[in-house]
Amino acid sequence: MSAYKSAEQYRMIAGRLTLPSHAFIDGDWTAAASGEVFENVDPATGARLGTVAACDGVDVDRAVKAARRVFEAGDWSRAAPEQRKAVLLKLADLVRANAEELAVLESLDSGKTIKDCLNEISHEVPTFFQWYGELADKAFGKVAPTAEKVVAMIVKEPIGVVGLVLPWNFPLLMAAWKLAPALAVGCSAVLKPAEQTPLSALRLAELAMEAGLPPGVLNVVPGFGETAGQAIGRHNDIDAVSFTGSTEVGAYFLNYASESNLKPVGLEMGGKSPMIVLDDADIDDTLVSSAINAAFWNGGQNCSANMRQIVDRKVKDAFLDRVLEKTRALVVGDPLDPATDLGSMVSAEHKERVLSYIEIGKAEGAQTLAGGGASEGLAGAFVDPTVFDNVDPQMRIAREEIFGPVLGVIPVDGVDEALAIARDTDYGLHATIFTRDIDKAFHLAKRLPCGTVAINGFSEGNVTTPFGGYKRSGSMARDNGTEAIDQYLQTKTIWLSLK
C-alpha cells in the first residue's frame, strides 16, 4: 500500500484548510498597521490563494518590542532549560500531528511536490525541534585554568532578540533550521518568511503557542524584502540576524548592520556546486540517483544543487546514458500528486528567469540533451528537467546560480583538471565526489573550498552536521549541528577573586 494519499485526497485537504492571512505578533494575529496586503498565488495553477498582511517597518518594530519585552521579563530567556526543552519537544509532536495539513499548505504555496513537503515536514522539521530541544539542557559552560585564588567561569547567554530572514525554497525547513536553535538557547525571534511562501511559518507560530511558547517569543512578519526585510536588518534593537537567501541580499544585510547597531549577521547564501565523477567511479544506481537529485531535487531550487557535473571523458558516455534515461522518466506536473517528481517553479517570474538561463546556455553553445524549455501542456510555472552536455567552465550557465532544473556536464581529462574547474567559482557551499579511490577522494575533499563535501553519495548532511558556505556562499556562521547555537549566544566571563 502506498504511504501517500491520492492527489484527489490531498486536494480535499486543501479545500478544508484555513489559510493564514495575518501577521503573528505578540501571540496574536494582526493586520499590517498600514492595512496593506499582498496577493498569494499557487504557482502551479496561477490561482489566487488569498492575501497576506504586507508588514513594514512599523510592524517589525511592534514585533521587536514584544520580543524585547518578553526577553527582558525572562519568561523564556531565563526559563529553566528543561522547560524550554519540554515546549520544543511538544512543538515537534504538534508538527508531526499536523504534518499532512502543513505539507499541503506548503505545496500549494510553493509548487513543491507533496512528496518532498511530507518528507520535510513529517520527518526533518520535527527532528530539528526535538534535537535542539534535547540540547537545551545539555549545553555546559567552562571554567578557565586560573591561579588558586581565582575562579573564572565562561558562560554562554542568549544574545537577545534575533531577526530570522528566510528564503522560499524550503519554507518550513529553513524556519526550523534557525528557530529551533534560537529558541533552545532562550532568544526571542522576529521571523520573516519569503513573500512567495509565507503560509507555513505563520501556521507554525500558532502551533508554537499551542506548545506553550510565551507570547512575544516568536513573531512572524510576512512582507517584502525591501520593507519588512530591510526593517529587520536596520533595527537597532535586534541583536543578531540570521539570513538565508541570495548572495546579493546577504550583502545588503552586512550594510544594514554597519549602518545601524553593528549586529552580528549570519549568512547562508547561494552556490554553484560541483559534482566530480572520476574515471574509476562505478556508474551505478547510487551515482545516477545522486546526479539526478543533485540537479533536480526540489526542481533544482536548492542552494546546494550540484549543477556543474564535472565528468571524466572516459566515463562520460556511460554516465550520460544512465542520467538521460532517468531524466526522461521524471514526472513533471501537479505538485499535489504523489506520483510527481518535479513540481512547479516557485513563481511565474522565477520560471522566466530559469528559462532565460536555458536560452543563454543554448546561445553559448552547450548541447541540449534533454528538456530545454517550459513543460508543454502545463499552464503553471513548470520547466522541464534539462541536461546540457559540453558545458564550458567559462559559460555563464557554469558560473551563475540558475536555481532551476538544469544539469550541466563539463567533460574533463583526469583528476587535476576536475579539481581546477571545481575550485574555479566564487561560491563555496557544497561538492560531491565519486571515485573508488579513497585517497583521491580525501585529497579532493581537503582541496575543495566549500562547507560540505559528500563522497560517493549526494548529501547535505543532517541535523547533527554544520551547514554553511565558504567564499560568497556564507559567513562564519553555520546552521545545524551544535555549531548553529553559536549564532544565538554570546560569551561572558565571570571572574571571581577569592579571599
Ligand code: NAD
Ligand atoms: P532572496 O535573497 O531574494 O530572498 C531571501 C529573503 O530576503 C526573503 O525573505 C526576501 O524577502 C528577503 N529580501 C529580499 N530583498 C531584500 C532586501 N533588499 N532587504 C532585506 N531583505 C530582503 O533569496 P530567495 O530568492 O528567497 O532564495 C533563493 C536564494 O537562497 C538562492 O540564492 C539560494 O542559493 C539561497 N539559499 C541558500 C541556502 C543556504 O543554506 N546556503 C538555503 C536555501 C536557499
